[in-house]
Amino acid sequence: MTPQPPLGMLAELTHRCPLHCPYCSNPLDLVRREREMTTDQWRSALTQARELGVLQVHLSGGEPLARRDLPSLVSHAHGLGCYVNLVTSGLGLSEARMVDLARRGVEHVQLSVQAADEDRADIIAGARAAKHKKAAAAAIRAAGLPLTINVVLHRRNHDQLGALIDLAEEWGADRLELANTQFYGWAMRNRAALMPTRAQLDAAEPVVRAARQRLAGRVEVVYVLADYQDRHPKPCMHGWGARQLTVAPDGTVLPCPSAHVITGLRFDNVTERPLAEIWYESSSFNAYRGEDWMRDPCRTCDRRGVDLGGCRCQAFLLTGAAENTDPVCVLSPHHDVVEQAVVPVADVPFVMRR
Ligand code: SF4
Numbered sequence: 001m002t003p004q005p006p007l008g009m010l011a012e013l014t015h016r017c018p019l020h021c022p023y024c025s026n027p028l029d030l031v032r033r034e035r036e037m038t039t040d041q042w043r044s045a046l047t048q049a050r051e052l053g054v055l056q057v058h059l060s061g062g063e064p065l066a067r068r069d070l071p072s073l074v075s076h077a078h079g080l081g082c083y084v085n086l087v088t089s090g091l092g093l094s095e096a097r098m099v100d101l102a103r104r105g106v107e108h109v110q111l112s113v114q115a116a117d118e119d120r121a122d123i124i125a126g127a128r129a130a131k132h133k134k135a136a137a138a139a140i141r142a143a144g145l146p147l148t149i150n151v152v153l154h155r156r157n158h159d160q161l162g163a164l165i166d167l168a169e170e171w172g173a174d175r176l177e178l179a180n181t182q183f184y185g186w187a188m189r190n191r192a193a194l195m196p197t198r199a200q201l202d203a204a205e206p207v208v209r210a211a212r213q214r215l216a217g218r219v220e221v222v223y224v225l226a227d228y229q230d231r232h233p234k235p236c237m238h239g240w241g242a243r244q245l246t247v248a249p250d251g252t253v254l255p256c257p258s259a260h261v262i263t264g265l266r267f268d269n270v271t272e273r274p275l276a277e278i279w280y281e282s283s284s285f286n287a288y289r290g291e292d293w294m295r296d297p298c299r300t301c302d303r304r305g306v307d308l309g310g311c312r313c314q315a316f317l318l319t320g321a322a323e324n325t326d327p328v329c330v331l332s333p334h335h336d337v338v339e340q341a342v343v344p345v346a347d348v349p350f351v352m353r354r
């Protein structure tokens, strides 16, 4: 069956970032500045993405504001007819810069927040970042743009859930994403330190429910469940190579941001092969499309159309084979690795992203 064209592209413009969050989903082996694509190469990648069918472009990183050519890339993506979302830590986002980016075509901003108070937020970010964020949120609102605040939840900030909801309301967010950590990249490296306890997760649910009721019609509250503590896995990426592609800073094209962990796959580069060919014909994008790749128990399971066997990267990271059932699933023969991982260990220090 011919795949549908992609709807979205995550453009990781750079891995450079002023923050050092221990849950960063970027790879441990970060792409260095000298290997980043040039402005013309990014323009070409965006043009090809639009020709392929992409409608939403998420300009991300690292910190996309670290790229001096961000304004021209925004103009280019907007000129192609794409909806442009900026994913940022807010550091360096002055009011003038935000106005300029909005004028050029940014239509939505996702701002990360690490904790509800500055001291804790700075410890988690590994930088004195928190004091800039409120001003960044104000600049986004002043530019008339919708604001999503994104908080990655983990053991060291779960207790602040109520205060984080209050902060989002106070800062004028339209949407609040409370996302339990997904364990890839640096988050996988720090899994023991980040893993929330069962008690924290149980306490969170009524807080989120009450906030949804109280803020209905004003702030959309999205709660991303803790994957490891669920019975069945998430339908990761809505399927491999199904809706979205990721372009890494050096032009590597990935079916999902973490796919580089799957060592058996060879990933193409948009500077060497046309994007459409990569999407439709490459071995990496076709590796886990559809259901033919599935092994038991997924192969014969009634839920395979619902969760698509879970996450290929997680299956690889935890079992050594991406074709295996995601071990988050209680039916996986490897489920014990997840059961062991959720057992709390005494506090271990973060390894900050460097
Ligand atoms: Fe989903 Fe596979 Fe588990 Fe069935 S066995 S619930 S398809 S992950």
Ligand code: FES
Pocket: 184, 236, 237, 240, 256, 257, 258, 259, 310, 311, 312, 313, 314
């Ligand atoms: Fe790669 Fe789930 S993160 S498929």
